Amino acid sequence: MKSARSRAAFALVGVLSAGTLAACGSSSQASDDPTGPVTIEVSIDAGLEQAAIDAFDERIAQFEKANPDIQVETKEFTWSGTTFAAELAGGTLPDVFPIPFTDGRALIEAGQIADISDLVAELPYADDFNPTIAAAGQAADGAMWAVPIAAYNQGLHYNRRLFEEAGLDPDNPPTTWDEVREAAKAIADETGQAGYAHMTQGNTGGWILTTETYALGGRMLEGEGDEVTATVDNEATTEALELLREMRWEDNSMGSSFLYDWGTINQDFAAGKIGMYVSGGANYPNLFTQNQMNPDEYGVTVLPLEGDDAGTLGGGTLAAVSSAASDAEQAAAVKWIDFYYISKLTDQEAAVAEAEVAAETDQPVGAPALPIFDRETYEEQQGWIKDLVNVPLENFAPMTDQMFDQPVIPEPAVATQDLYAALDPVVQAVLTDEDADIDALLADAQVQVQSLIDRA
Amino acid sequence: MTTLTGPVRATTAATPPSSPPPRRRARRTPRDWLRDGGLSTLVIALPMILVFGVFSWFPIGRALVMSLQQTNLVTAPEFVGLENFVFVLSDPLLGKAVANTLWFALLALVFGYPLPLAAAVLMSEVKRLRGLYSALAYLPVVVPPVVAVLLWKFFYDASPSGVFNTIAGWVGLGPFPWLQDAGSAMPSLVLEATWAAAGGTVIIYLAALVGVRTELYEAAEVDGAGVWRKIWHVTLPQLRGVLFITLILQVIGTSQVFLEPFLFTGGGPNNATLTVLMLIYDYAFGSSLGGNYGAATALSLMLAGVLAVLSAIYFRVTRPWSS
Numbered sequence: 001m002k003s004a005r006s007r008a009a010f011a012l013v014g015v016l017s018a019g020t021l022a023a024c025g026s027s028s029q030a031s032d033d034p035t036g037p038v039t040i041e042v043s044i045d046a047g048l049e050q051a052a053i054d055a056f057d058e059r060i061a062q063f064e065k066a067n068p069d070i071q072v073e074t075k076e077f078t079w080s081g082t083t084f085a086a087e088l089a090g091g092t093l094p095d096v097f098p099i100p101f102t103d104g105r106a107l108i109e110a111g112q113i114a115d116i117s118d119l120v121a122e123l124p125y126a127d128d129f130n131p132t133i134a135a136a137g138q139a140a141d142g143a144m145w146a147v148p149i150a151a152y153n154q155g156l157h158y159n160r161r162l163f164e165e166a167g168l169d170p171d172n173p174p175t176t177w178d179e180v181r182e183a184a185k186a187i188a189d190e191t192g193q194a195g196y197a198h199m200t201q202g203n204t205g206g207w208i209l210t211t212e213t214y215a216l217g218g219r220m221l222e223g224e225g226d227e228v229t230a231t232v233d234n235e236a237t238t239e240a241l242e243l244l245r246e247m248r249w250e251d252n253s254m255g256s257s258f259l260y261d262w263g264t265i266n267q268d269f270a271a272g273k274i275g276m277y278v279s280g281g282a283n284y285p286n287l288f289t290q291n292q293m294n295p296d297e298y299g300v301t302v303l304p305l306e307g308d309d310a311g312t313l314g315g316g317t318l319a320a321v322s323s324a325a326s327d328a329e330q331a332a333a334v335k336w337i338d339f340y341y342i343s344k345l346t347d348q349e350a351a352v353a354e355a356e357v358a359a360e361t362d363q364p365v366g367a368p369a370l371p372i373f374d375r376e377t378y379e380e381q382q383g384w385i386k387d388l389v390n391v392p393l394e395n396f397a398p399m400t401d402q403m404f405d406q407p408v409i410p411e412p413a414v415a416t417q418d419l420y421a422a423l424d425p426v427v428q429a430v431l432t433d434e435d436a437d438i439d440a441l442l443a444d445a446q447v448q449v450q451s452l453i454d455r456a
Numbered sequence: 457m458t459t460l461t462g463p464v465r466a467t468t469a470a471t472p473p474s475s476p477p478p479r480r481r482a483r484r485t486p487r488d489w490l491r492d493g494g495l496s497t498l499v500i501a502l503p504m505i506l507v508f509g510v511f512s513w514f515p516i517g518r519a520l521v522m523s524l525q526q527t528n529l530v531t532a533p534e535f536v537g538l539e540n541f542v543f544v545l546s547d548p549l550l551g552k553a554v555a556n557t558l559w560f561a562l563l564a565l566v567f568g569y570p571l572p573l574a575a576a577v578l579m580s581e582v583k584r585l586r587g588l589y590s591a592l593a594y595l596p597v598v599v600p601p602v603v604a605v606l607l608w609k610f611f612y613d614a615s616p617s618g619v620f621n622t623i624a625g626w627v628g629l630g631p632f633p634w635l636q637d638a639g640s641a642m643p644s645l646v647l648e649a650t651w652a653a654a655g656g657t658v659i660i661y662l663a664a665l666v667g668v669r670t671e672l673y674e675a676a677e678v679d680g681a682g683v684w685r686k687i688w689h690v691t692l693p694q695l696r697g698v699l700f701i702t703l704i705l706q707v708i709g710t711s712q713v714f715l716e717p718f719l720f721t722g723g724g725p726n727n728a729t730l731t732v733l734m735l736i737y738d739y740a741f742g743s744s745l746g747g748n749y750g751a752a753t754a755l756s757l758m759l760a761g762v763l764a765v766l767s768a769i770y771f772r773v774t775r776p777w778s779s
Contacts, residue, residue, distance in 0.1 A: 085741075256613075256633070257614060259636065432633075
């Protein structure tokens with residue numbers, strides 16, 4: 001989507017890679033000889049400051065020094081949901097490009113990305129990925145066609161200053177949805193700001209409603225393969241919408257803006273207009289670098305989980321390779337993925353070098369994220385860079401103390417974005433129409449989503 | 457002349473009186489075409505033909521083909537006949553989008569059509585600083601549309617401290633939800649669209665008013681007509697050709713409204729501002745995995761067809777009045 005999901009994931013990539021999203025470009029020298037010289041085009045995220053570009057170039061120089069047979073060129077590229085399909089069709093994508101978890105399986109099944117599974121299998125950490133996260137880049141037979149490079153779990157972000165002004169303890173954020181409602185009301189009553197805000201536009205309404213549904217033990221789909229059916233009219237979704245209705249119309253604690261997307265809700269949260277909202281747990285880089293949020297006011301905690309099968313929705317970013325890439329280019333591209341995206345998570349020297357560059361360019365270092373490997377590897381990596389960390393880790397403690405204990409549930413596997421899009425109007429209706437019939441809205445959405453699944 | 461009369465008469469006499477003289481059409485050869493400047497005409501027209509061909513006619517032809525295909529521009533297209541048209545016509549959102557578009561067009565017509573005319577007539581009556589008023593009226597047109605929308609989005613802040621709500625509060629009104637309510641979202645969009653577009657129409661009307669002969673006003677004054685009777689009996693009849701054109705342009709323009717709902721509300725709340733063009737956009741670009749371009753082009757063609765028929769009917773009906 002103009003995807004909040006993806007943006008959240010990309011923001012995470014920004015933490016890990018000095019704010020750059022790289023992908024390799026279509027080669028300018030095609031060769032089928034994996035051992036011969038090859039040139040790959042490496043894209044760099046559009047709109048970076050010169051310091052970040054210089055840092056990126058330095059990484060390329062290091063890569064070329066370590067791989068004398070590979071020439072790397074740069075090209076600006078940023079994934080966008082509205083243009084990606086056209087770029088894929090037009091052949092203008094780089095050899096390696098980032099995609100959200102939600103797109104991985106469909107692109108693999110359609111053969112629209114290269115099968116690099118043999119190359120990936122040779123990497124020393126190939127079997128060490130978190131299985132839930134690795135699944136996003138795997139074909140049905142388990143072969144890894146796309147490499148997870150960043151992951152996030154959803155979190156409850158909150159403004160510590162507003163908590164204090166409302167008489168709440170920012171070090172003890174809500175742990176149940178009832179407490180979320182109470183805190184939202186307190187913030188609205190005491191500060192005049194929105195106690196709890198909700199995204200509703202550009203598929204984000206469905207994304208967050210799905211998150212809330214998971215947290216209450218529900219699911220949007222059931223079954224696998226050709227047997228997938230929609231379950232959007234489940235009890236947990238109804239409960240989530242009922243909670244929103246109560247906060248909006250009974251407590252008046254949701255402010256006056258009900259057309260938020262990922263970008264605008266981050267803006268208002270950073271500006272101190274929102275007490276709490278749900279989004280990717282790795283939102284901090286965007287809030288800090290693009291919205292100038294005061295780090296001292298930032299707080300994040302895990303989502304309250306209620307119900308027998310409750311979990312937190314997780315997503316992330318994959319690095320994929322163009323299906324047009326030759327064997328040599330694919331080999332070079334996988335080396336680049338290993339060098340640029342992964343080594344900083346598995347190699348101390350690379351991790352420190354990356355963190356030093358980020359710190360020198362005033363970008364956040366050490367903002368916690370969901371590990372793509374295991375907790376041990378993650379904590380080891382955090383230990384390597386602990387002297388360079390420049391984010392207030394204590395403000396992340398409510399999240400980091402509990403996130404490893406929460407089950408992470410992948411996003412709906414089929415027609416994900418279409419499903420989210422179909423739920424946007426449902427959330428909007430509940431927040432803008434006091435008489436909205438939740439059951440009727442969900443019944444209509446159920447029919448619509450099932451139709452989308454049948455067409456997918 | 458007289459020397460030719462005889463033979464002509466003789467020929468005429470040999471032909472039945474009721475038959476017209478046969479017209480011999482001169483056969484034009486390529487040489488004639490060249491001699492008459494055909495080549496230079498072609499050379500001059502070629503850039504325009506190429507531009508139109510590449511950027512207008514080819515895409516239109518391509519859209520016709522694509523409307524009969526199932527394609528995501530990545531995998532091979534599949535011919536599906538009229539399936540895309542059936543899909544679009546059975547989409548429950550189509551009725552909503554059409555109704556919203558008509559609602560926007562109606563509101564724009566009621567509020568946006570007379571306003572520039574009134575402004576132009578009033579400005580034409582002003583003797584001093586007319587240029588300044590013209591510039592002020594045209595200023596919104598100069599503001600980039602996206603900037604204007606973002607500016608108005610800020611004004612439409614639904615909190616009590618929002619710009620418009622603060623102003624409304626001075627007279628004891630509001631706060632109003634503006635874009636945040638299904639009922640008020642569309643009128644809010646029309647308000648901004650009228651502000652943004654009125655200036656251009658004002659300039660057209662002002663130019664047309666210059667062409668109204670002053671002796672008509674003088675004659676009306678002699679007959680004792682006041683300002684309103686002069687406007688009704690002289691100004692409006694003299695402007696009717698321009699008025700008809702701007703009316704049909706407005707109807708076509710508002711039927712294709714996209715920018716305002718896209719940037720202000722994304723079609724919300726609850727699809728209250730989902731227009732036909734927004735639906736086309738959603739078909740085409742709603743998914744990063746490849747949009748439903750067949751459905752998008754099918755709906756585009758249907759919209760174009762409706763507007764073409766509407767225009768034809770309009771010009772036919774108004775022909776007696778505008779001549």
